[in-house]
Each structure stands twice: as C-alpha cells, then as structure tokens.
Amino acid sequence: MSEEDYVSEDAFDAVVVGAGCAGSIAAYVLAKAGKSVLVVERGNFAGAKNMTGGRVYTHSLRKIFPDFEGNAPLERKITHERISLMSTDANFTVDFTGQDLGKEGQESYSVLHAQFNPWLAEQAENEGAEFVYGIRVDDLIVRNGRVCGIKAGEDEIEARVTILADGVNSLLAQKIGFAQEASLGQMAVGAKELIELPEKVIQDRFQCAAGEGAAWLFVGGPTQGHVGGGFLYTNKDSISIGLVATLSDLITSEMPVYEMLDEFKKHPAIAPVIEGGKTIEYSGHLISEGGYNMLPKMVGDGVLLAGDAAMLCMNLGYQVRGIDLAIASGEMAAESAIEALDKGDTSEAALSVYRTKMENSFVLKDLKQFQKFPHWMESTKRMFTDYPDMVRDIMYSMFVVDGTPVEPVRKKAMRPVKELGLWSLFKEVKGGVMSL
Numbered sequence: 001m002s003e004e005d006y007v008s009e010d011a012f013d014a015v016v017v018g019a020g021c022a023g024s025i026a027a028y029v030l031a032k033a034g035k036s037v038l039v040v041e042r043g044n045f046a047g048a049k050n051m052t053g054g055r056v057y058t059h060s061l062r063k064i065f066p067d068f069e070g071n072a073p074l075e076r077k078i079t080h081e082r083i084s085l086m087s088t089d090a091n092f093t094v095d096f097t098g099q100d101l102g103k104e105g106q107e108s109y110s111v112l113h114a115q116f117n118p119w120l121a122e123q124a125e126n127e128g129a130e131f132v133y134g135i136r137v138d139d140l141i142v143r144n145g146r147v148c149g150i151k152a153g154e155d156e157i158e159a160r161v162t163i164l165a166d167g168v169n170s171l172l173a174q175k176i177g178f179a180q181e182a183s184l185g186q187m188a189v190g191a192k193e194l195i196e197l198p199e200k201v202i203q204d205r206f207q208c209a210a211g212e213g214a215a216w217l218f219v220g221g222p223t224q225g226h227v228g229g230g231f232l233y234t235n236k237d238s239i240s241i242g243l244v245a246t247l248s249d250l251i252t253s254e255m256p257v258y259e260m261l262d263e264f265k266k267h268p269a270i271a272p273v274i275e276g277g278k279t280i281e282y283s284g285h286l287i288s289e290g291g292y293n294m295l296p297k298m299v300g301d302g303v304l305l306a307g308d309a310a311m312l313c314m315n316l317g318y319q320v321r322g323i324d325l326a327i328a329s330g331e332m333a334a335e336s337a338i339e340a341l342d343k344g345d346t347s348e349a350a351l352s353v354y355r356t357k358m359e360n361s362f363v364l365k366d367l368k369q370f371q372k373f374p375h376w377m378e379s380t381k382r383m384f385t386d387y388p389d390m391v392r393d394i395m396y397s398m399f400v401v402d403g404t405p406v407e408p409v410r411k412k413a414m415r416p417v418k419e420l421g422l423w424s425l426f427k428e429v430k431g432g433v434m435s436l
C-alpha cells in the first residue's frame with residue numbers, strides 16, 4: 001500500500017506533538033526543508049507547561065544555529081562548576097573553574113524555558129512551521145497499525161509522519177504500545193523555584209564575571225538523605241534552585257518534596273547566597289532516570305519519538321542532561337522523516353534510519369555508556385546519607401582545633417571511614433566508578 005492509501009492528499013507532511021526543545025527543533029528542520037509541519041502544544045505558549053533545571057550544554061544547538069550566542073535568550077555562560085556532598089549541618093564542595101569550560105563547542109549556558117522554548121518555536125515559525133497552542137492531543141489516528149496523525153477533541157489532523165515530542169511519560173507512546181508505564185525507580189520528581197536577585201549581587205556571591213555564572217549540584221542534604229540531588233544555577237538576575245528525588249525512595253519519605261526544598265533553602269551553605277531574593281516562580285515536573293535500559297520503541301509506521309518522550313535524559317549526579325539530547329534527537333527525527341518523505345515511504349522500515357542515526361550519535365552512545373549508573377545510584381543509598389556525614393567528620397577532624405591534644409590526622413580521618421566499613425566502602429565506590 002502506498003502512503004496515499006493511508007492519508008488524504010492534503011495531510012501535513014509532519015505533525016509534531018509538543019513545543020518543547022525536541023518538538024520545535026524537529027519542526028524547524030522539517031520546515032526549513034520545505035515540508036508542511038504543524039506543531040500542537042497543550043500549553044498556551046511554548047515553554048508554558050514544561051520545566052528544566054536550567055542548564056543547556058549547547059553543542060547540539062550550535063550545530064543547528066551556529067550563531068545562537070548572539071540570538072538565543074541565554075542567561076549566563078557557565079564557567080564555575082561546583083559539586084557538594086551535603087549533610088544536614090555541613091557541606092563539602094569541590095569548586096572548579098577553568099577556561100576550557102567556556103570554549104567554543106563545549107560551552108554551556110543557564111536558560112529559562114519560558115524564554116528559551118518560545119525562541120526555538122519562533123525559529124521554526126520563521127521557516128514556515130505552523131503552531132497551535134492550548135490544544136491537547138488526546139490520541140493518535142491509527143489505520144491498519146500505522147499512525148496517520150492526531151486526534152484532539154473532535155478534530156482529526158492527518159500527517160504522513162507524526163513526531164511525538166510530548167515529553168516524559170508520553171501517554172501517546174503508551175497508547176500505541178511503544179512505551180511501558182515507567183516503574184517508580186525509573187522516575188523522579190523535580191521541584192524548582194526561581195529566585196530573583198540583582199545581577200551584580202549574583203556575580204559577587206558566586207565570584208563570577210559579568211555574563212558568567214555557576215552550576216552547583218548537591219548530593220545528600222537537599223533530599224534529606226533520599227535518593228536524588230539538588231541543583232542551583234545562576235541566571236542573569238535570578239537563581240534556579242531545586243531538587244530531584246527518585247520516586248521509589250521518595251515514597252518512604254515522611255517529608256514531601258516542597259518541604260525538602262524549603263529546608264534546602266535554609267541550609268547554612270544556601271541561605272546566604274539566596275538571602276534577600278524573591279521567589280517569582282515555582283514548578284514541579286517528572287524526570288526520567290532509567291537511562292538506556294528504559295528506552296522505548298522509537299520508530300513505527302508513520303511515527304517517531306524524540307526527546308523526553310523517548311526517555312532521552314540522564315542524571316549522573318554531577319551532570320543533568322536532557323536538553324542537548326532533545327535537540328539532537330529532534331534534529332535526527334526530522335532528518336529521518338525528510339528522507340522518508342522524499343522517498344514517498346514513511347513506513348517503519350524507511351523511518352528506522354532514525355534509530356541508526358541515534359545509535360551512531362552521542363545520544364545513544366552516552367546513554368549506553370552510563371547505563372549501569374541509575375542502578376548503582378538506587379542501590380547505594382548510603383551515598384545520600386552516610387557518605388556526606390563521613391566527609392563532614394573527616395573535615396572536622398582536619399579543621400577543628402579545640403585545645404585537646406592533637407591526634408595524627410591519618411588516625412582521626414580514618415575513624416569515620418572505618419565506621420562505614422572499609423570493604424563495603426571500597427566496593428561501593430568501585431561500583432560507582434565502574435558505572436561511570
């Protein structure tokens with residue numbers, strides 16, 4: 001059967017569900033190639049319904065928009081990296097600044113979705129893609145096992161290719177049997193506040209030059225010892241602060257996520273850097289954490305999945321990445337659709353070039369590289385409780401001088417390590433190193 005046996009002549013070449021990074025990039029690439037594209041977004045504007053921590057590694061954006069730095073709404077170039085092991089009353093931080101962090105091709109920026117996503121959508125619109133907002137796609141048109149477009153309320157819109165870029169936990173991907181409902185260990189919930197502060201105050205508090213900023217990730221304290229972590233990114237005149245907690249462990253917590261965030265903000269290491277700030281936004285969202293092992297089927301007859309809908313996200317504790325993967329997968333989904341459309345064959349066989357492109361790119365290579373990490377993190381709960389406390393005790397043993405006769409540092413520092421069990425500590429650290 002040919003394509004035209006499934007869809008009418010006036011069908012769109014492509015319908016994209018979701019105007020996040022993946023959807024808008026897919027629409028941009030398709031429209032630029034002269035294809036007719038409709039993007040359907042349930043929010044009232046691009047960026048209205050989605051959330052991110054706030055840092056984009058821009059290599060995949062640069063590939064599509066080489067001059068993005070002069071045009072995109074970027075907040076600060078990240079030149080300071082901080083990682084902390086936080087216990088309830090102390091904080092141990094590794095602070096790194098290096099020229100290469102800002103080098104072309106490996107730079108990253110803090111961004112705000114409410115500005116960044118509309119900019120991406122605008123680029124696609126400028127190329128001729130059509131966007132409709134405030135409409136939720138309820139279902140897909142499926143004829144003889146082939147996806148032929150979308151259903152929204154009473155409306156049916158046909159397309160030769162449908163790209164699902166509807167974000168994490170895609171109900172549409174589940175409806176066509178491509179994705180399973182994720183387990184609690186594979187999903188986390190994120191909560192974030194945007195705190196307004198004067199530009200200069202942020203620069204002084206984070207010791208950053210104008211236009212530059214810091215990314216700060218935390219283990220332990222923010223989630224009150226539960227599996228997950230905290231994050232803080234500096235924007236131009238605001239700070240994005242939040243935490244991510246894995247659902248399987250969160251259900252054992254007596255403290256809800258919003259209270260954890262309140263406590264995090266009161267921590268002695270955090271309170272001074274947000275002092276005087278005003279919360280101007282609060283958001284919560286799911287985030288997929290299962291990595292490579294929870295990838296859904298990404299290609300079918302007439303349909304492709306991109307971005308979070310394809311579970312392309314990774315949280316390594318020292319890096320959270322989803323946006324660069326969403327952008328690259330949106331681009332590859334569009335390129336694959338274009339090749340298939342040009343051949344007049346948008347069957348699964350023709351579209352499966354997408355999977356090959358993804359496998360040959362950093363997207364699936366990186367996810368595969370870190371595929372053991374989610375399991376290690378979930379099974380090493382002491383990472384979030386005992387380890388931050390151990391490091392705190394070692395630091396006290398080095399820095400406290402109280403007039404009692406001194407013991408050799410090696411003896412004092414080894415005591416908290418021995419309390420945790422040298423052998424089990426070695427095994428757990430080795431497991432972590434191997435999974436990275």
Ligand SMILES: Cc1cc2nc3c(=O)[nH]c(=O)nc-3n(C[C@H](O)[C@H](O)[C@H](O)COP(=O)(O)OP(=O)(O)OC[C@H]3O[C@@H](n4cnc5c(N)ncnc54)[C@H](O)[C@@H]3O)c2cc1C
Nearest residue numbers: 018020021022042049052053055137167190307308322323
């Ligand atoms: C707390 C948190 C912190 C994060 N931190 C970072 C970070 O610092 N750096 C990073 O790179 N990544 C981070 N991520 C991940 C990153 O935000 C995502 O991977 C990325 O935004 C995914 O983009 P997307 O376009 O695939 O999906 P989304 O941005 O979720 O877009 C999906 C869109 O589809 C729309 N939609 C959904 N269903 C429908 C429907 N039925 N009909 C119509 N429209 C629909 C939604 O409204 C939404 O606009 C974080 C995520 C969270 C939750």
